[in-house]
């Protein structure tokens with residue numbers, strides 16, 4: 001395992017070349033192999049993000065890089081169950097949970113933009129409460145991993161396992177991109193992974209608590225259908 005001081009500082013061009021090569025080499029690798037590659041390649045300049053829907057990616061990362069930074073975006077609109085999952089993850093796993101907050105509290109945002117911005121302009125709300133804090137929080141890293149999966153929705157069907165995130169000039173890793181929901185369930189069962197309690201209450205994808213942002217799914221709907229349902233929005237902007 002490389003140590004922090006072994007990891008060279010890389011230019012954006014080097015990171016892009018590294019990502020393109022790794023994407024070819026790791027397409028058929030296991031999630032564990034992809035995480036080991038990330039840990040050995042980037043050391044402490046690697047972090048994972050978690051919505052605290054479950055602790056699958058945090059657990060995978062912790063086995064490859066104990067003490068890994070796990071970034072959680074606290075929008076100020078989370079369900080109590082999500083904050084509880086965040087606190088439990090910090091207690092149970094060998095990870096360093098970092099909670100990032102927006103520049104404005106909800107009250108300050110309401111004062112500037114009016115109440116319930118999430119109903120009127122969810123793209124702006126997500127930009128202020130998720131995208132900007134993440135961009136700020138990732139400044140000290142060369143690579144980040146997410147829990148994106150190709151089977152979650154048509155918009156995620158072509159998710160590469162490793163890509164160059166040109167907007168942030170980072171390597172973006174999706175170690176469970178090829179997993180199905182059955183693979184997730186099997187991993188959860190095998191390792192006793194912490195889950196957000198809302199997953200057993202009709203929710204398939206857990207985001208912010210306003211009804212316009214997260215609702216329970218109906219029989220036959222894909223897992224992302226409960227997010228921004230009926231308003232034509234499918235992603236918060238972090239993965240666009």
Ligand code: SF4
Pocket residue numbers: 075077117118121122123125126127129130207208209210213236
């Ligand atoms: S998911 Fe909803 S409440 Fe959360 S940041 Fe986006 S629009 Fe705002």
